[in-house]
Each structure stands twice: as C-alpha cells, then as structure tokens.
Amino acid sequence: MKVRQWSRDLGLGMRFAFTGGREGWIRTLLTAVGVGLGVALLLLTAALPHLLSARHQREEARQDLTYGTAVPPRADDTVLVGLSDTKWHGRDIRGRFLEAEGPRAPLPPGVDRFPAKGEMVVSPALRDLLSSEGGGLLRERLPDRITGTIGETGLIGSHELAYYAGADGMTATRDGTHVVRLTAFGDQHPEPERMDPVLILMTLVVFVALLTPVAVFIAAAVRFGGERRDRRLAALRLVGSDSRMTRRIAAGEALAGALLGLVVGTGFFLVGRQAAGEVEVMDESFFPGYVDPSPALAALVAVAVPAAAVLVTLLAMRGVVVEPLGVVRTARPARRRLWWRLLLPLAGLALLYPMIGNGRSHGDFNRYLVVGGVLLLLVGVTALLPWLVEAAVARLGTGSLSWQLAVRRLQLSSGTAARMVNGIAVAVAGAIALQMLFAGVESQxxxxxxxxxxxxxxxxxxxxxxxxxxxxxxxxxxxxxRQSVALSSGGLGDKRRDPVASASVTVGDCTALREVAHLPSCRDGDVFRVPGTDEDAALRALLRPGRRGFLDATYSGTDPGREIPWTVPAGLREATAREDSLEAGVEGLLLTPSALPAEARSTMYHHVYVRLDESVPDAEEYVRNTAARVDPLANAWRWTGTEQSARYSSLRTGLFVGALCVLVLIGASLLVSQLEQLRERRKLLSSLLAFGTRRRTLGLSVLWQTAVPIALGLLLASVVGLALGTVLLKMTATPVTVDWRSVLALTGAGAAVVLTVALVSLPPLLRMMRPEGLRTE
Incomplete structure (x- = not known):
C-alpha cells in the first residue's frame, strides 16, 4: 500500500513538473541543466578506468623495447626495428625504422604493410604538422615520402605524433638501445608492477576531491526554485493533501528534473566524448572510443542521481511547514546548531588519524578509510558553511543602501546563499589540500x-x-x-667472462678529455688514469701498467665472443676529474683515439655534447636535423638538471584536466543557479525599482549578496583545506609546509569564477528590472 501511495504521489509531482505551466517547466529545465552538467562529469569520471586501460593496452600492443633480453636469431618471422624517437618544439615524436627479415615478419598495430626504404607512414597529426607552414624544418629531418597513415589501433591518442619509416641493412644491437629484432610486437612477458602507496593515496584523494563538488552541485541543482515551488504546494493543502503527501509530491517534481537531467547529462557527455578527439591538454590526447563508461558505474550514476534528488528534497522539506494559507519559511527560522556540524570533519580526521606516519614503509593505505575520511572532511564544509553564513550576516548592519538590501536578503535566506557557494568552497578546500600534498612530495x-x-x-x-x-x-x-665535444665510453674487465674487477674507459681527443678531467699534458696516443674514491685491490691491480684486461667483457646471460684483449700501457699517467665534468663520476681510464684498438670502437657508446647559442631561434631543432642526417638512429635530448617520475607527472596532469572540468562545471552551474535566483526575485526587484530604487543600487546589492557568502566560504575552505593537507602530509611522513602564494592563488581563482558569474548575470538582471515584472496571474 505504501509503495502504491509513494508511486502515485511521486508520479503526481512529476506531472506537475511538466504540466504546471510556464513556471513549472522553466524550473524543471533549470534543474535538468544543473543536474545534467554534474551527470556529464560523473559519466566522464566513470569512463576514466576504461580510458586509462585502453591507452595502456594500445601502448602494450605496440611495445618494441626488449630491455636487454637476448636477441632472437634471424628468421623468416622476424623484423628489425630501429628506434628513432625525436622531439619537435618540446613535443615527443615516436619514430621507428622497420626492416622485414622474412615473409612472415610481424607488422606493428595500425600498419597494413611495411614501408619501403625512402617511404614512411605517419599519424594524422604528424601528417598535418608536416604539411603546415611551420613544419618545414621538421620536414628536413623526415625526408621520406609519405605513403600511408597509421591506423587508430597503432596510436595512443588522436594528436600523437608518430611515424614508421622503411630501412635496409640495419643490424640488431645486443643491448636493444638502437636496433631490436622482434618476432612479435607487444610485451610478451608483462610483469605486474607494484604501485607506490603514496601515489595510490594521491590518486584516491584526487578522485574524492574532484567528485565531491560535483555531488554538491547536483544536490543544489535539484532544489532550484524551492521557494516558489513551496508556495505552489500550499494550494495542494487547500484541496486536502496532508504534509507527507505534499513532501512526496515535491520529491516527484525534483525526480522529474533529475530524470530529465540524466538525459541532458548524457547528451552533454556524448558531445564532450566526441570533442575529446579534437582536444589536447598538456600534450595528452585521447580517442572518443576511449571515453566509454563502465556499465556498472553508469548504472550507479543512473540510479544514484534520481535517488539523491528524492532524498535531498525530502530532507529539505523537513524544515518547511506548508499550510493551506502559505509557507511558514518566511518567518525567522530557528538558529542553526553547531555541535553536530563539527562531527563530520572530526569523524573524517578520526578515520585518517590511524594512518599518520605510514609513508611508504607500512604497506598500502586503507582505501576505505582514506575515501571516507577525505569525504567527511570535504562534506563538513557544506555542513559548516550555512551556520557560518547565518552567524556572520546576523552581525552585519549599517552601510550603504545596496549593502543593507544585500544583508537583509542574506539574513532572510542564508541557507540559499550558502547552497550557491557550497560547491566552490568544497572545490577550493580539496584543491588546497591537493596542492599541499603534491608540493610536499614533489621532491620525492x-x-x-x-x-x-x-x-x-x-x-x-x-x-x-x-x-x-x-x-x-x-x-x-x-x-x-657554439661547440661540440665527442666522447666514447666503455668498460675494461679483468676476465673475459664475469669479471671480478671492472673500470670505465673514456675515449676522446685531448680537447674532449679536458672537458672531463684536468690533464698534465696531452697528445694523441696518451692514456690517463683517474683514481676512484672506492678502489679495491682488484681494481688497482687491473689498472697497473702491463696488466692484460678485456674491453667489453661479458657477463652470464649475454652473448660471448666479443671481448677484445688489451694491455694497460706503460706510459700511464694520472689525471684529476673535473668537478663540472661533462660525464658524471669520471674515473678509471682516459684514452686518446690512437690508444684504442680499432676493433674496440664498435663495442663502445658514442656521445656528442653540444653547447647552443640560445639567442638563435630553433637552434635545438637544427641540432636534431644534423644528428638525423648523420645517423638516422641517433638520439638527441636536451639536458635538464632534474627529472620527474612519469607516474607522478601523469597524475598531476590528470589532476589539472579534472580540475579544469570541475571549474567549467562550477561556472556553468553557478550561472544557472544565479539566473534561477534572479528569476524568483523578479517581482521583488521590479517593485523596488517602481518605488524609486536606482538600478545601480540593485545591481550592487546582487553583487554584495554573492561576495559575502563567497568570502565566508573561501575562508572556511582555506581552513579545512589546510587541515586536510596537513593530515595527508603527515600520513605520507612528509614535513608539513604551506605555500601561501598557492593557497592565495587557489582562493583567488575560486573568487574569480564566482565574481565572473555575477558579472555575466548583470545583463539578465537589468532586463528583469522592468515594469512587466509586476504582472501576475
């Protein structure tokens, strides 16, 4: 019986939402747009696991790095792959030379035939770049004729720059650094990699911090038009409905808006999904097919959003008394209590407290405690903010007329004002905590x-x-x-196989050797010894003049037979390594070219160090072009003092993209909410204008009504964000530091979004302040 009664009342509310006249369907449409924006972002989040998995699978399917494993013998099912990656103005270009060694040689994904020598197949993005006006310098580096396009299965993103070129006469290198021989593309022996516990913690916090504002916005969107709706419900009391039935009808109206919001959100998501293939953020791009939500997560969104709409409405209606002659909400409400609102953040801290000091040495963090603790802290912002706004505006008073109008409105409806800024406050609190966490562990x-x-x-x-x-x-x-320095490096062992002692060998002309060590004097044929800091007896014995050793000595698991006997010459002299040496940790032997056996040159690694004139535009690209012209398989890179973990960088990029989406959602949702608030107050604004209030005064009052709650919300967000960030840093066993400039920048960004929305809403406000707004039916 109760189920039938609930169904009937909810259905009646849904009918009112669509057949209640102009006011009813406008409110439903606004609710649908607000909910739809949140649903679109939730569906995008639900698609993230598949997106990351699809990119990983594409990367694994085309894997051609052997990481030093044994080179297979030449056969009719093998292919030689030359690694020729390069860069163009900081963007990575994945390059490969292909040489089939037999009719059954495997093709890489996305390629239907092997390009001949002088031909290449390219990704669509690289084709566009090479044909553009600014791609002329890159075209000199890739002179082969384009004969095809790499298919989507061979690329990890729609904007990826990649090519496969034909080759002839390549030889597989034993260490797989330049040319590898494959029988199949793809990682044949994948090993599961244990994730860093701190990175797992950061991933969880990113998801919770980005999704909580979305949930807050959806909860606020289903309450659009609440005051006008409650006045309509009073009419239902006149025809005999009781208070419970009235609440269920109100929940039915919210349910209609939420269900329509699911449809609108799905449309937004499909449009955004298609646009994903055209967008590139921080050199990351995706194919639309990657953005495919998990069916289970999509079903959860489809059920949770309407259920949340009904629940939020029922909870909101508990504080409203709808009587046949009006709504008893315009009277002064009871003061909000603080004690239970503090329980949420305190409970969140209690969940996180047991994990303080864990760091990386105590296993993974408890995911449920992390999610629950962070969620309670952020949701605590939404519980504390209405109390804070009410307590603050109750003490505000004298000022200009616009200020008094704004304060009086805030005093009458502080809850509505708090709801508008709840989402931005939660987003800023999460952003401050994440910024502290990322900045704190960046050095690690x-x-x-x-x-x-x-x-x-x-x-x-x-x-x-x-x-x-x-x-x-x-x-x-x-x-x-300005200058180039050529050096070669290798090793000398005391035994042909599995040497006990080994020393590094650096070869270069006198000018080049002076870039790594201080030499007494130098001419071709000289050999120098640079003492090491931890030499043992075996190493000292190996470096004695007249001692026979082996250049390129081999170890178990590598190919034998390439060792070259060499005797340390009698004229060995000592040199001292430079503190600013071009090569780190220079020790062992320094040889001039004629002191090295000719057959040993092929066993060494060969480097050319280049100093650029930074005032010359595209100097780096000219270097890459020359290197590719001399040796197509040469690898050239820019020197940097530090290098960052790829996983950490990817997570930070994901945070940036997610934060950008949340900011767009914040701005759009706030604009919809602001327009809805102005629509409800149209008659009041027109009345004030009719009594002689200036438009400028009314406009300023609207800005004050936005500025006061957002200032309080950002203050609360800063406190909660700093507290959460401190706890997270203590959990990762990292010293607590606060970058106040970043905190101010984040709060300023939040304020800028809200003030921008307020300014954009001024033209509609001016249109509403007309005599026509006094009309009533």
Missing part, C-alpha cells in the same frame, strides 16, 4: 640527472661509432651551435 619524485645545463645544452648518442667524427664536425658547423 624528482631526481637529479647529474646533467649540468650550464656545461652542455644537448647530448647526442650515436648508433654507429664510425660516424662519430662526422657527427662532431657536422654539429660544430650547425646553425646555433
């Missing part, structure tokens, strides 16, 4: 590369040592290059 995911950008601007690693001299000369003559 940033390591020193050992590279000094003041000593060299770029480094070029060659695949073919025979081209070292040509590369050094060509780079020295390249536009924008």
């Amino acid at each position: 995911y940033t390591k020193d590369t050992g590279e000094d950008p003041n000593r060299a601007s770029m480094e070029v690693v060659l695949a073919d040592g025979a081209r070292l001299t040509a590369a050094a000369g060509g780079l020295a003559r390249t536009k924008g290059v």
Whole structure:
C-alpha cells in the first residue's frame, strides 16, 4: 500500500513538473541543466578506468623495447626495428625504422604493410604538422615520402605524433638501445608492477576531491526554485493533501528534473566524448572510443542521481511547514546548531588519524578509510558553511543602501546563499589540500640527472661509432651551435667472462678529455688514469701498467665472443676529474683515439655534447636535423638538471584536466543557479525599482549578496583545506609546509569564477528590472 501511495504521489509531482505551466517547466529545465552538467562529469569520471586501460593496452600492443633480453636469431618471422624517437618544439615524436627479415615478419598495430626504404607512414597529426607552414624544418629531418597513415589501433591518442619509416641493412644491437629484432610486437612477458602507496593515496584523494563538488552541485541543482515551488504546494493543502503527501509530491517534481537531467547529462557527455578527439591538454590526447563508461558505474550514476534528488528534497522539506494559507519559511527560522556540524570533519580526521606516519614503509593505505575520511572532511564544509553564513550576516548592519538590501536578503535566506557557494568552497578546500600534498612530495619524485645545463645544452648518442667524427664536425658547423665535444665510453674487465674487477674507459681527443678531467699534458696516443674514491685491490691491480684486461667483457646471460684483449700501457699517467665534468663520476681510464684498438670502437657508446647559442631561434631543432642526417638512429635530448617520475607527472596532469572540468562545471552551474535566483526575485526587484530604487543600487546589492557568502566560504575552505593537507602530509611522513602564494592563488581563482558569474548575470538582471515584472496571474 505504501509503495502504491509513494508511486502515485511521486508520479503526481512529476506531472506537475511538466504540466504546471510556464513556471513549472522553466524550473524543471533549470534543474535538468544543473543536474545534467554534474551527470556529464560523473559519466566522464566513470569512463576514466576504461580510458586509462585502453591507452595502456594500445601502448602494450605496440611495445618494441626488449630491455636487454637476448636477441632472437634471424628468421623468416622476424623484423628489425630501429628506434628513432625525436622531439619537435618540446613535443615527443615516436619514430621507428622497420626492416622485414622474412615473409612472415610481424607488422606493428595500425600498419597494413611495411614501408619501403625512402617511404614512411605517419599519424594524422604528424601528417598535418608536416604539411603546415611551420613544419618545414621538421620536414628536413623526415625526408621520406609519405605513403600511408597509421591506423587508430597503432596510436595512443588522436594528436600523437608518430611515424614508421622503411630501412635496409640495419643490424640488431645486443643491448636493444638502437636496433631490436622482434618476432612479435607487444610485451610478451608483462610483469605486474607494484604501485607506490603514496601515489595510490594521491590518486584516491584526487578522485574524492574532484567528485565531491560535483555531488554538491547536483544536490543544489535539484532544489532550484524551492521557494516558489513551496508556495505552489500550499494550494495542494487547500484541496486536502496532508504534509507527507505534499513532501512526496515535491520529491516527484525534483525526480522529474533529475530524470530529465540524466538525459541532458548524457547528451552533454556524448558531445564532450566526441570533442575529446579534437582536444589536447598538456600534450595528452585521447580517442572518443576511449571515453566509454563502465556499465556498472553508469548504472550507479543512473540510479544514484534520481535517488539523491528524492532524498535531498525530502530532507529539505523537513524544515518547511506548508499550510493551506502559505509557507511558514518566511518567518525567522530557528538558529542553526553547531555541535553536530563539527562531527563530520572530526569523524573524517578520526578515520585518517590511524594512518599518520605510514609513508611508504607500512604497506598500502586503507582505501576505505582514506575515501571516507577525505569525504567527511570535504562534506563538513557544506555542513559548516550555512551556520557560518547565518552567524556572520546576523552581525552585519549599517552601510550603504545596496549593502543593507544585500544583508537583509542574506539574513532572510542564508541557507540559499550558502547552497550557491557550497560547491566552490568544497572545490577550493580539496584543491588546497591537493596542492599541499603534491608540493610536499614533489621532491620525492624528482631526481637529479647529474646533467649540468650550464656545461652542455644537448647530448647526442650515436648508433654507429664510425660516424662519430662526422657527427662532431657536422654539429660544430650547425646553425646555433657554439661547440661540440665527442666522447666514447666503455668498460675494461679483468676476465673475459664475469669479471671480478671492472673500470670505465673514456675515449676522446685531448680537447674532449679536458672537458672531463684536468690533464698534465696531452697528445694523441696518451692514456690517463683517474683514481676512484672506492678502489679495491682488484681494481688497482687491473689498472697497473702491463696488466692484460678485456674491453667489453661479458657477463652470464649475454652473448660471448666479443671481448677484445688489451694491455694497460706503460706510459700511464694520472689525471684529476673535473668537478663540472661533462660525464658524471669520471674515473678509471682516459684514452686518446690512437690508444684504442680499432676493433674496440664498435663495442663502445658514442656521445656528442653540444653547447647552443640560445639567442638563435630553433637552434635545438637544427641540432636534431644534423644528428638525423648523420645517423638516422641517433638520439638527441636536451639536458635538464632534474627529472620527474612519469607516474607522478601523469597524475598531476590528470589532476589539472579534472580540475579544469570541475571549474567549467562550477561556472556553468553557478550561472544557472544565479539566473534561477534572479528569476524568483523578479517581482521583488521590479517593485523596488517602481518605488524609486536606482538600478545601480540593485545591481550592487546582487553583487554584495554573492561576495559575502563567497568570502565566508573561501575562508572556511582555506581552513579545512589546510587541515586536510596537513593530515595527508603527515600520513605520507612528509614535513608539513604551506605555500601561501598557492593557497592565495587557489582562493583567488575560486573568487574569480564566482565574481565572473555575477558579472555575466548583470545583463539578465537589468532586463528583469522592468515594469512587466509586476504582472501576475
């Protein structure tokens, strides 16, 4: 019986929502737009697991790095892959040379045939770049004729720059650094990687901090037009409905708006999904097919949003007495109590407290406690803000006429004002906590590369040592290059196989060697010894003049037979490593070119260090072009003093993208909410104007009504965000530091969004302040 009664009353409310005249369907439409924006973002979040999984699967399917595993023998089902990655103005370009060694050689994903030598297939984004006006310099680096396009299955993003070029005569390198031989593309032996507990914690906090404002906005959207709706419900009491039936009818109206919001949100999501293929954020792009919500999560959104609409409305109606002759909400309400509102953040802190000091050494953080604790702290903002706004505006008084109008309105409806800024306050609180957490642990995911950008601007690693001299000369003559230094490095072992002692060997002309060590004097044929800090007896014995060793000694698991005997010469002299050496940790032997056996050159690694004239535009691109012309498999990169973890950087990028989406949602939802508030007050504004109130005064009063709650909300958000950030840093065993400039920037961004919405709503406000607003039916 109760189920039938609930169904009947909810259905009646849904009919009123669509057939209640102009006011009814406008309110329903506003609710649908507000809910729809939140639903679209929830569906986007539900698609994130599939998005990340799809990108990972694409990356794994085309994997061609062997990471030093044994090279398979040449066969009719093998392919040689030359690694030729490059960059263009900071953007990565994935490049590969392909040479089929037999009719059954495997093709990489997205490629239907092997390009011949002088041909290449490219991604659509690279094709557009090469054909653009600004791509001429890159076209010199990739001179092959474009004969095809890489399919979507071979790319991880719609804007990825990638190419496969044909090659002939390549030789597989034993360490897989330049040319690899494959029997199949893809990671054949994937090993599950244990995630860093701190990164897992950060991921959880990012999701909770980004989704909580969305839930708050949806809860606020289903209450659009609440005051006008409650006055309509008074008419139902006149025809005999009781208070419970009235509440259920009101819940039915909210349910109609929420269900329509699901449809609108799905439409927004589909439009955004299609647009995802055209958007690139921080060099990250996706295909629309990646943005596919999990059916279970999509079903949860479809059930949770209407259920939340009904629940929120029933809870809101508990504080409203709808009588046949009016709504007893315009009377002064009872003062809000503080004690139970403090329980939410205190309970959140209690959940997080047991994990303080865990860091990385005590296993994973309890995910349920993390989600529950962070959620309670952020939701606590929505519970505390109405009390704070009410307590603050009750003490406000004298001032200009616009100020008095704004204060009186806030005193009459402080709850409505708090609802408008709840979402932005929650978003800012979460952003401050995340900023503290990311800034605090950044040093843990940033390591020193050992590279000094003041000593060299770029480094070029060659695949073919025979081209070292040509590369050094060509780079020295390249536009924008001040100096180039060529060095080769290898190793000397005391035994042919599995040496006990080994020493590094650095080869270069006298000018190059002086870039790594202080030499007494130097001419071609000299050999120098740079003492190490932790030399043992075996190493000292190996470096004695006359001692026979083996260049490129091999270890178990690697190919034997390439070791080259070499005797330490009698004229060995000592040198001292430079503190600003081009190569980190220089010790062992320094050889001039004629002191190295000719057959040993192929066993070494060959580098050219380049100093650029930074005043020359595109100097870095000229260097890459020269390197590619001398050795197509050369790898050139810019020197940087530090390097950041890829996982940490990806998570930070995800936070940036998510925060951008939430900010868009905040702005759009606040604008809808502001327009709805103005629509409800149209008659009041027109009445004030008719009594002689200036438009400027009314406009300023609306701005004050927005500025006061947002100032209080941002103050509360800062306190809660700092508290949450402090707890999270203590959980990760990281010293607590606060970047006040970032805190001020985040609160300023929140204030800017709200004030922008207020300014955008001024033109509709001026249109509403007309005599026509006094009309009634």
